[in-house]
Amino acid sequence: MTKKILSLVSLNLLGGLLFGQNFTINGYIRDQVTGENLIGATILDPATMQGTITNTFGFYSLTLPTGTYQLRCSYVGYQSWEQEVTLTQNLNLNISLAPGTTLEEVVITAEENIELSPQMSSIDVPIEQIKALPVLMGEADLLKSLQLLPGIQGGTEGSSGIYVRGGGPDQNLILLDGVPVYNVSHLFGFFSVFNPDAINRVNVVKGGFPARYGGRLSSVIDISMKEGNNQKFSGEGSIGLISSKLTLEGPIGKDKKTSFLVSGRRTYIDLLTRPIIRAQSDGQASGGYYFYDVNAKMNRIISDKDRVYLSFYNGLDKGFGKDAYQYQSDGVKYTDKNKFGLNWGNTITALRWNHTFGPRLFANFTGTYSKYKFRIFSEYETITKDGNQTEREAESIEYFSGIDDLGFKVDFDFLPSPQHNIKAGMNMIHHQFNPGILGYETNLEGESDTTLGANKTLAAEFATYVEDDFKISDKLRANGGLHYSSFLVNQKYYHSLQPRLSMRYLLGSDLSLKASFATMTQYIHLLTNGGLGLPTDLWVPATDRISPQRSWQVALGAAKTFSGFEGSIEVYYKEMNNLIEYKEGASYFNLGSDWQDKVTVGSGESYGAEFLIQKKTGKLSGWVGYTLSWTNRTFEALNFGKQYPYKYDRRHDVSIVAVYNVSKTFAISSTWVYGTGAAITLPESEYEQESTNDAHFSRSIQKYSSRNGYRMRDYHRMDLGLTWTKPKKNGERSWSLGAYNLYNRKNPFFLQQGYDNRGNKKFIQYSLFPLIPYVRYSFKF
Template sequence: MYLFLRLSNFLFVWIILGISSSVFGQNSPLIEGVVVDVTDSSPLIGANVYWEDDVSSGVVTDLDGKFRLSKRNLPARIVVSYVGYEKSIRTISQNESEKEIKFFLKPLEMSLDEIIIQERRPDEQIKNLSMGKASVPMETIKNIPALFGEVDLLRSLQLLPGVQTAGEGTTGLFVRGGSADQNLVQVDGAPVFNPSHFFGFFSVFSPDALDNVDLYKGNMPANYGGRLSSLIDVSLKEGNNQQIHGQGGIGSISSRLMLDGPLFSEKSTFAISARRTYADVFLRLSNNEDVKNNKLNFHDLSAKLSFLIGDKDKLTFSSYEGSDFLGLDEQFGLGWRNWVSSGHWSHTISENSFFDLEAYHSNYKYKVEFEEPNTGFYWNNRLSESGLKGQWTWINSDRIQSYWGFHSQYYHFAPILLDPAEDSAIESITTNPKNGVLNSGFIGMTAAITPRLSTEIGLRMGLYTQVGKGVDYLYQDDIPDDTNNITDSVRYGNFEPIRFYHGLEPRVAFRYLVNEEFSIKAAYNRNFQYVQIASNSSAGLPIDRWILAGKYIAPLRSDQVSLGFFKNFDSDRWEFSVEGYAKNFKNVIDLKNGASVLFTDQVETELLAGDGYSYGMEFLLRKNVGKTTGWLAYTYSRTWREIEGISLGEKYNPRYDRPHDVTLVLNHEFSPSWSAGLTFVYTTGQAVTFPVGIYESDNQIVPVYPDYRNQDRFPDYHRMDASVTWKNPNKGRKWRGSWNFSVYNLYGRKNPFAYEFREIYNDQINYDPDVDGPIVSEKQGVVMTYLFTFLPSITYNFQF
């Protein structure tokens, strides 16, 4: 069966390629080149390259600043343009066309009214095929006001339409009705299981180390898969090949440094970045021994090496390591760590065909220590994914490009281990490991059917097998409703097949160009997901229980259709877009009432599965050019689940259902030295279930919850942040510094983080009988916890 499916995939590939060759014509010779910044030789991504006498023939440079342009009768003139740089016009002879052509663009010393906030073509949203895709320039992210002065990638993505947050201060993302684990976050092709620090307050990405960030939430190309809702594709910055450069910052709670430059010669480069918080340093300065012995820190390290081997090959190696640790007076400790590494080989086969091969390994682990004589324990777990991905790309003509390839992944979820301390009353717990193998083949192509109509089609096929070493439990009537119904168990050896699933994932998109400033796009996507989180926390925790598809837990599936209208105004200075979507989910899991999933080896008995759906409209108005830039976004969205056994079988909202979401982002340049930023966020409060009563059992107050889930809501959330930046505008200085002053929650809004239902004594929330005297009154009450009000911060940033 497996061999048959693989052969079918290859036959499908060659049928598509054969059709495309006959319909769109034969190969045309190409000119290859690269566009770089003259000051540091860094590649310019998204530069426009075209023949002077035929603007419609233009192409855009890729992530390496490279382009491939169909030949004309030579000599002829090529035009290269990039926003913020001087235009280059160059006559190309026949001899020059036989080798890679290098264009060096010089930055414009221009007035601020021509600065653009995005490193892309002004008409990109009109001309391209992408729906639900956003590319966020790092300069834009750095200008957004930040919590504690820490510029944050994931929190910046929350300001885009269709992306919502888990709550106050967190970096968790909910995209178009999907849960947080339905987002694939990857760094240079390697997935990151937990992309957050400080329980979600900061992401693991240091902004200085990043080169490019793409968010896919609509039309996902066929060469990506594995998650239902979105892909956050992060690329680390490559070093320049001319001289050593550096940048960094000193902030309120952490400092960072990034260095890059040539490694051995101009054909090899390096880039290395580090960041560390010093909250634990301040704790040691305290006179309070209980505070002084606490530990609270996180750090990040990343590196990227690049090597050019001849004219046709390039090797890059990337690695990221980051960890957190929270320790309370040597009694309690919680730590977690990500370590991801990847290697990439790019090879030019011919003037119009290319091959890319990447291998990666991602490892995530956490540990919990509790030092108590009678209840102490040590608890740890480790998750990992290893993968190999190959892709062939064929540029058949100016009007069509095809690609195909494979992606093999191996998941290993190690046993959860709970070891009691000596003399502890707690029993030891060890679960069985879980392993899975996912082999996928994909094929896709983009084609210009007519000058106005273009399409992108793709097909992905996934073959998933849960494999040993492991144990499957058998239940009465094959229904895993209770651990008491276990009738037997089956043990499997290493890599012995346990359960097989397969899924076909078609993707198609169309773009119709009404005129040069208006286009209509439509797309359909199907995605499968074979790994997910079982948790009752919407924000995401370091100890969340990841589970693989198996005998009792089927893979998730989603189908999404979307339609969008895209319009530019005033010579592409303004952009406006409206996107609508509808999505359904199959085999969505949720926890039973009172479920406990952290340590059980029969996690299937704590879960229920069913269907879901979501729909919404996303509006975006963006200003790209001028002294004032930014965007206004509004999203209306609804998300529902329908699972037998929850809410009496009727539909209900998950916690992250937030119908209304408004974001405003503004940046203004007052002068070459002074600039300011402002953001405003408003969203409907998250859905929750409040208790309807209480009862007493064994001298404990126990809440009573209704049969219907998440019918209550927190108050609406809103917040305004502001920042002011001063920088030295002299570009000729070797050391350039800037100061950023930020205020988080400018008007001090007390947004709820949590509600606690408990006894209140003497009408005082924080009443302590040992300090405040005898109790004279007692009643049940609700106490709201909020995290931040008016929170200023200062950061010094530098470059050299």
């Protein structure tokens, strides 16, 4: 084997010297069973260790000198592929990988190794691992799984909020097939909008951001939807305690060049509670709550050079109630009707066209539309009937907010050689902000129609970038680039040039040191009232009075692969400026004034260290993560202008995640998490203040020393899941049993002042989730 490799190297070098020509192999790497493009698959020549990885559409391009090569292609969870190729001209080669029959150890010897890539602060989490983890109510949740990674924290217990390296929820660029998602929460934050059955890949970047990303300060969560099986019709689904879901996919037409995917999910909380509400109201009232989401995607292979994708997502949370009561008095019949509703949701569409202009140049053109809306309303009506005369009195009030985006972007991948992977592109977004509008109508004392709140605001955002992932020497490799962005709003023009650089230096074959520096600018803000991810949070733009958010971050670390494990250690420091918060006592309810008058501007900093050991293959997979961090905020109008801990400042954060495949039909999964208690603000003393007028009454005045100066009890919890899978002739069936908070830890949700048995005041802890068992039935065909 060694002689063969040496001879191939000699032939390649001789060919390059004699003819001085390079040729390119390019194509797509796909799943052999479903036809799905594989993102991040590796193809290389082991003799020269020249290789590359596929982009987000499964495309690769590898340029080598004239010669014969024994190419190898690999991807985690798939059988490796090898083929001898003689290069005397450019070659188009599409590769299909067969899924591994077992999850045995896979030796990865190319760019996929964590220590070889210059990118740091980035994590890929396999979707199958996410779906295997035990979670609240048995509802697999993408964002809750990401909360188990170092540097990423959740908000309150059970919520799907994401806080990355001290940033807020608005500082996460969450992309679904390249389209920003503004509200990622169902059920007031307890579930996320992403259905794992419709997802192909999740990549999280916490720092060292490549130049192609922009618009947020803290993280990028890049989510790719499945493309649909173009080989055969298939499906999967599940029935759980609070929701059911179904995914269907397959080819369209006999040529197998077109495929589709449709995935739907709905809760039935409203169906379960409706009989109870009717029984308690003697049939005169009804109401409930539910959410649903639908993912759909279709793609068409037009030619070897062209492919078109159409993606769609729509999700809605809806709470509703109504009642009607009738009564009579002195012969007059009265009918009272009440109706109220609360709903919020996202609509997302993306149309993409892939085109290869040559063996080394790949382009993707995308048109996008994204809409988030929130609406709450209440209607009251009284009908009075006295003989033949009927009178009607009606009042209605409605609150609405939202954001609409229409965008276009183009991205180019140019791979002139294995030493360079150049990306460049631009994007434009037209924003329409509706920061909160209150409408009131009534026919009492004459008709009235009143509208309060902020007016619609239009804005235009533009960005362009160039980045190069290049090999400086055998040991030193870097990813450097520039991201330029601008924002036009109310005749005010902002712009920003943001340099990015990540580097790695090899200390050995499996150990490297890494460093990164990145600056980021964000032109939108989220005004939030609390930590539950409530839909009342308002998206507002930078204005002529409120500047864009800005940050810079530096990180140092080391990465190593050993015995099937990936390990990394990172330390980081981040500064953030032009952050906004509500002033004391202000909220979105103060519609009489402009939102800009209700906020204060400040800064923040976050620093710490993160440790991660991850295992993606084998019978036992999972990770152990630990974060040591400090996160602070400083606002002139808050806490007397003094620095204070951010609400989600958490000194220690530990997570242990394990999935053990006992056999082909039985698996055990478990998670254990520990975190320092949340920072809270509590009064230190209280006194009575007498009235200054003749009414002679008093009121209690509470005195606070500092904002977030106290901590609730530490948080810890264990979850456990068991899954039995039974192969069937046309697929498989499985039952999952598990428990959230296995040892029934009473974790603090919030504190409230109360009294003990002697009548003395004290703080009482309230907990939200005790031990909660779940059961789920799943199937594939």
